[in-house]
Amino acid sequence: MLEVSQIRKEFGGRVVAVDNVSFGADRPQMIGVIGRSGAGKSTLLRMINRLTPATAGEVLVEGRDVLRLKGAEKRAWQRDCAMIFQQFNLVPRLNVVTNVMLGRLNGHGALRSLFSIFGDDDIERALSALDRLGIAGQALQRAETLSGGQQQRVAIARALTQNPRMVLADEPIASLDPLSAEVVMKSLREIHERDGLMVICNLHTLDTARAYCDRVLGMRQGKLVFDGLSSELNPAVVRDIYGADHEINEATTSTSIGPVPRPAEHIGPAAVPA
Numbered sequence: 001m002l003e004v005s006q007i008r009k010e011f012g013g014r015v016v017a018v019d020n021v022s023f024g025a026d027r028p029q030m031i032g033v034i035g036r037s038g039a040g041k042s043t044l045l046r047m048i049n050r051l052t053p054a055t056a057g058e059v060l061v062e063g064r065d066v067l068r069l070k071g072a073e074k075r076a077w078q079r080d081c082a083m084i085f086q087q088f089n090l091v092p093r094l095n096v097v098t099n100v101m102l103g104r105l106n107g108h109g110a111l112r113s114l115f116s117i118f119g120d121d122d123i124e125r126a127l128s129a130l131d132r133l134g135i136a137g138q139a140l141q142r143a144e145t146l147s148g149g150q151q152q153r154v155a156i157a158r159a160l161t162q163n164p165r166m167v168l169a170d171e172p173i174a175s176l177d178p179l180s181a182e183v184v185m186k187s188l189r190e191i192h193e194r195d196g197l198m199v200i201c202n203l204h205t206l207d208t209a210r211a212y213c214d215r216v217l218g219m220r221q222g223k224l225v226f227d228g229l230s231s232e233l234n235p236a237v238v239r240d241i242y243g244a245d246h247e248i249n250e251a252t253t254s255t256s257i258g259p260v261p262r263p264a265e266h267i268g269p270a271a272v273p274a
């Protein structure tokens with residue numbers, strides 16, 4: 001369903017942020033991308049979503065290269081491929097339910113979007129997404145009055161109302177306290193399991209990748225240096241990913257989030273890239 005092939009990003013012809021990375025998945029998985037700051041994780045996700053233009057490579061989704069899409073087709077892909085950001089990207093002064101409905105804008109015609117005309121169906125969909133994320137009670141509060149964890153759940157609800165085929169999360173818990181981080185990661189895991197969506201999540205912390213992701217991609221200096229099961233993240237692999245020439249202290253890449261029980265059927269082998 002997804003085949004990323006030799007994707008590359010150069011900034012200004014000098015900085016190689018992503019260096020010919022390839023990976024594939026033949027079914028929806030929960031994939032964590034780990035690596036040091038500057039390893040190229042954000043750039044990788046942003047290229048897949050078309051927020052950052054790739055210098056070279058292909059991203060085949062159901063056999064179609066989404067990097068070549070233009071105009072309405074590109075916007076449709078960006079709707080299919082919902083993005084969640086570290087800083088939530090909500091409109092602070094708008095209430096929660098309106099923020100969630102903004103996820104629908106890309107699905108409406110330009111004129112309707114211009115006048116922010118939402119139908120009953122949009123409201124229904126937004127409220128049900130908020131309910132699912134456990135924050136329907138805050139629907140009429142301004143987004144800026146919510147805690148970080150609540151705001152991230154609003155952002156996830158907004159992503160869900162896009163009816164996406166894939167969710168990309170760029171360090172979704174980096175600004176959150178451990179308890180809020182746990183709620184957000186559980187929500188993403190639940191979306192993967194219940195809706196059968198591919199979730200690709202950039203993470204700073206190893207234990208989070210281990211606890212929530214079936215498969216992990218490790219990046220170092222723009223290159224993909226590990227692609228395997230989260231259970232294969234042994235100390236040597238971790239040292240290689242983080243480029244540490246001494247014994248890495250896992251506490252430096254850890255939150256206090258505990259592992260979550262997962263149904264056995266979701267802990268399958270990683271798809272072998274073609």
Ligand SMILES: Nc1ncnc2c1ncn2[C@@H]1O[C@H](COP(=O)(O)OP(=O)(O)OP(=O)(O)O)[C@@H](O)[C@H]1O
Nearest residue numbers: 011015016017035036037038039040041042043044
């Ligand atoms: N717009 C840009 N212009 C120039 N260089 C950039 C730009 N965006 C990213 N880079 C560089 O590309 C490299 C990869 O950055 P990227 O943000 O993708 O890494 P990251 O692994 O997501 O890091 P972090 O965990 O700190 O977010 C870094 O060297 C960064 O400085």
